[in-house]
Amino acid sequence: MISSFKKALDSGKFIITCELAPPKGINLDKTAHHIDLLKDKVHAMNLTDHQSSVMRFPSLGGALLVKEMGGEPILQMTCRDRNRLALQADLLFAASRGILNVLCLTGDSVMLGDHKTAKGVFDLDSSQLLATIRTLEKGKDLGGGDLDGYPPDFCAGAIVTPEAKPIEPQLIKFEKKIEAGAEFIQTQAVYDLDKMKAFMGYARQFPVKILAGIILLTSAPMARFMNKNIAGVNVPQALIDEIAAAPKGGAITKGIEIAGRMIKRIHEEKMCDGVHIMAIGKEELVPEIMAAAGLTP
Amino acid sequence: MIRSITKPKSKEEIHSLLGGLNRIYIIGCGTCVTLTHTGGAPEVAAMKEALLDSGKLVTGQIVVPVACDNLTSEILSEEIEKIEQADVLLIMTCAFGVQTISSQLKRMVVPALDTLFIGKETASGQFNEICTQCGTCVIGETGGICPVTNCHKGLINGPCGGTNQGKCEIDSNKDCAWTLIYNRLSELGRLDSMRKLHGPRNFLGEPKPGKYEMAKS
Numbered sequence: 001m002i003s004s005f006k007k008a009l010d011s012g013k014f015i016i017t018c019e020l021a022p023p024k025g026i027n028l029d030k031t032a033h034h035i036d037l038l039k040d041k042v043h044a045m046n047l048t049d050h051q052s053s054v055m056r057f058p059s060l061g062g063a064l065l066v067k068e069m070g071g072e073p074i075l076q077m078t079c080r081d082r083n084r085l086a087l088q089a090d091l092l093f094a095a096s097r098g099i100l101n102v103l104c105l106t107g108d109s110v111m112l113g114d115h116k117t118a119k120g121v122f123d124l125d126s127s128q129l130l131a132t133i134r135t136l137e138k139g140k141d142l143g144g145g146d147l148d149g150y151p152p153d154f155c156a157g158a159i160v161t162p163e164a165k166p167i168e169p170q171l172i173k174f175e176k177k178i179e180a181g182a183e184f185i186q187t188q189a190v191y192d193l194d195k196m197k198a199f200m201g202y203a204r205q206f207p208v209k210i211l212a213g214i215i216l217l218t219s220a221p222m223a224r225f226m227n228k229n230i231a232g233v234n235v236p237q238a239l240i241d242e243i244a245a246a247p248k249g250g251a252i253t254k255g256i257e258i259a260g261r262m263i264k265r266i267h268e269e270k271m272c273d274g275v276h277i278m279a280i281g282k283e284e285l286v287p288e289i290m291a292a293a294g295l296t297p
Numbered sequence: 298m299i300r301s302i303t304k305p306k307s308k309e310e311i312h313s314l315l316g317g318l319n320r321i322y323i324i325g326c327g328t329c330v331t332l333t334h335t336g337g338a339p340e341v342a343a344m345k346e347a348l349l350d351s352g353k354l355v356t357g358q359i360v361v362p363v364a365c366d367n368l369t370s371e372i373l374s375e376e377i378e379k380i381e382q383a384d385v386l387l388i389m390t391c392a393f394g395v396q397t398i399s400s401q402l403k404r405m406v407v408p409a410l411d412t413l414f415i416g417k418e419t420a421s422g423q424f425n426e427i428c429t430q431c432g433t434c435v436i437g438e439t440g441g442i443c444p445v446t447n448c449h450k451g452l453i454n455g456p457c458g459g460t461n462q463g464k465c466e467i468d469s470n471k472d473c474a475w476t477l478i479y480n481r482l483s484e485l486g487r488l489d490s491m492r493k494l495h496g497p498r499n500f501l502g503e504p505k506p507g508k509y510e511m512a513k514s
Contacts (some may be wrong), residue, residue, distance in 0.1 A: 066412045084497055085478055106457040111467045122450040125457075128497050142497060161458050169479040169491075173455035188458065231461035 003100040004072050005044040005154035009184055009209045014272025016295065017074060017186070017211060018286045019046040020066075022057035028065060031057075034283040037072030041287055044101055046186075046276070048078040053113025060090055063099045074157070075099050078107025083123035084142050086133065089138055093210050095152030103157045103186065104129040104177075127173070130156050130180035156181050159213075161188040161232035162199035170232075171202070178206050185275040188232045189215035191239055193265055200272050209273040212266050216279045216289065217255040220244035255284060260292020266294065300417055301329040301391035302424045303336065303410040308347070308497020314407045315385060320354045322383035323397060324373075326364035326390040332418060334411050336360075336389030344389060344409065354384040364394025370401035380404070429460035438490045440481035445498075455496045 008015055038045060045061035063073035063161055072293055075094055078088065091102065106126045110118045126130065132142055139151040158177040164170040173186070185208050190196045196212055217223050217232075220243050223235040239258060246254035263275050279285050290296075306314075315321065330336030338360050345355050357379030361369050373380065380383050380386065385405045388395045394483040399406045400458050414426035429446045435453055436443050445451045449467050456475035459466025463476040503509065 066424060104411065106450060106452065108459060112459075120450060123500065124497055125450070125454050127454045131496065132495070140471045159458060164458070164460065165462050166476060166479070168483075169456045169460070169475050170458075171480070172488070172491050175492065176454055179494050231459050231466060273332045 001098070001100070001153055003153075003155050005074065005101045006183070009155070009273070011232075012044075013274075014295070015209070015211055015275070016042045016083070016290065017044045017046060017276045018042050018283060019276065019278045019280075019283070020046045020062060020283060021051055022052070022059065023060035024056045026057065028057070031062060031065065032069065034070045035071050037068050037284060038286055039066070039069060041290065042277075043274075044072040044074045046074045046076055046103060049078045049105070049107070050081065050113070052081065053108045053110045053115070055115055057112070059297045060094060064097055067098055071234060072101070073099055073219050074101040075101045075105050077129060078105045078121050079124045079126065079129055080107030080110065080120050083121055087124060087129060088132060088136065089143055091133060091154070092147075092149075092152070095136075096149075100153060101155045101157070102133060104133070104182070105158070105159060126158055127176045127180040130158060130177055130182050132182065135180040152201060157186060158182040158297055159182040159186050159188065160203075162190055163188070163192070163195055163234050164232040174203075175206070178208050182208055182272075183211040184209045184211060187213040187228075189213045189226070189278065191233075191234040191235045191262070193262060193271065196266070197269070197271055199250065203272075211274045213262060213273050214250075214275050214277050214289075216259050216277070216282060216285065217243055218280075218282070219251045219255075252282070252285070256288050256292050259289045260294075263289070263293035263295065267295065298417065299415060299427070300424070301393060302413045302416050302426075303330055303333050303391050305335055305340075305371070306409055306411055306415060311407065311409055312351070315353070315387070318384040319352075320356055320382060320384045321348055321387050322350075322356050322376075322380050322385075323358035324359070324386055324388045324390065324394075325360040326394050327362045328364070330410070330473055333424065341389055344387070348387075348428065355382070364390040365397045366387075368396075369394075369397060373398070373402060377499055426435055430503075430507075431500075432507075433499050435495075438493065439478045440485055440487065440490070441477045442474060442481055444474045444478060447472070447477070451498075453498060455491065459475075 045066055047059040049059040050056055059076050063075040066073035067183050104126045110120045133154045135155045137151045139147045160174045220240050223240045226233045227235055243251055243254045277286055322409045323344055325336040325341035341358050341360055348355055348443055359376055361372050370436045385407055387407050387409050395406055395408045416424050416426040426446055431445050449465050460473040462471050465471040465473050480492050
């Protein structure tokens with residue numbers, strides 16, 4: 001069984017994915033509303049895994065909900081909270097429920113989240129998790145044992161930060177992720193598309209699909225906050241000025257316009273294979289961003 | 298030189314650990330804790346003052362040369378009367394010293410310090426962890442810089458996405474080990490070493506509790 005997301009990646013179509021954060025608790029109403037709204041508009045939805053190390057409903061549960069509602073999930077899995085036994089078990093469970101797209105992340109430190117004294121696991125790293133997926137697909141586990149059941153056919157991905165400083169160590173890791181089996185790569189949020197273009201000049205040599213990360217800007221302070229606090233995110237001053245100059249109450253409209261404009265350029269210039277839209281709690285705006293980019297589902 | 302790096306526990310924690318015990322014998326050490334100023338003669342004297350001020354009775358105090366040495370028991374045997382008058386030993390050494398003394402004297406002990414790591418002084422008053430004794434040394438492939446110790450996540454395949462301007466995502470005062478390793482391997486013309494994809498680590502090089510017997514020749 002090939003996932004519909006993998007088929008879309010292989011089709012050469014311009015790919016659109018988005019991101020959903022499961023709730024802190026078991027009230028899934030808002031998540032379900034967003035899934036319902038987006039499932040037929042995007043190729044796949046990422047379910048975040050305790051993003052920023054804040055404890056939430058599990059990404060696996062969110063991915064299952066997407067699947068049950070007829071959408072296409074991308075299961076985010078970090079190596080922060082589970083050792084290799086637990087990661088493999090969750091991959092088997094995911095496969096058994098038709099959840100085949102997995103984004104492999106090392107994960108933020110627990111110190112960045114809301115359980116600051118917890119033990120960070122990091123038994124595996126992102127590249128080793130990718131390799132684990134490829135091992136399971138051969139019917140084996142990391143202990144060398146045989147799996148009882150048809151080996152799952154996953155679509156594995158990872159991330160890269162094109163504007164990391166220094167960039168060279170990141171690119172070595174990027175190449176190792178591809179060697180380990182990454183089929184698609186989502187980038188950290190990019191705002192300077194000339195730099196993204198330069199990155200793609202390098203990345204094109206590898207057999208991997210690249211989705212440019214787009215984070216919706218909602219205000220000038222939010223942009224400054226990201227510049228200060230998120231590694232590898234650099235919102236150019238011109239964009240901050242543009243959103244700051246928006247009329248009162250119009251910052252989000254301006255943010256949608258900026259995101260739409262960026263996606264439009266990426267699409268028109270065939271800069272990369274698609275985009276991954278992160279609206280961070282405002283997922284209901286994804287259709288408006290797509291409309292602003294001139295994209296139809 | 299390799300050192301045990303310690304920091305003082307808070308007064309509140311020490312008070313809580315001492316509980317209702319009022320007669321206290323204090324032991325300091327003349328080695329690692331003199332470097333960190335956490336358990337040498339001046340700190341032992343200050344601790345005595347603080348305890349007296351809080352109404353405790355100090356039956357005696359000593360700064361042994363090397364608390365973790367087996368000879369410590371002989372030195373302490375000369376103090377045995379004062380030690381026996383005490384309800385508890387308050388020990389201002391690293392945990393190695395506390396455990397050595399506790400096993401030698403078989404008396405209730407309270408550590409006055411937290412042992413942070415095994416490391417060295419890299420600049421005046423600044424201490425860095427060097428080795429976590431993992432039992433599966435990887436530094437032959439990382440230019441002699443240990444990612445198991447110096448990377449917050451102990452990653453062996455390169456940096457995570459949280460690295461920023463050569464610093465760690467948890468603290469901008471801490472270097473990103475993988476930036477250091479990249480720079481070192483780059484200088485040595487050995488970046489090929491960093492490109493090697495490593496499989497999962499063996500986290501049980503020496504399963505806890507560590508115990509090693511030399512092979513008989």
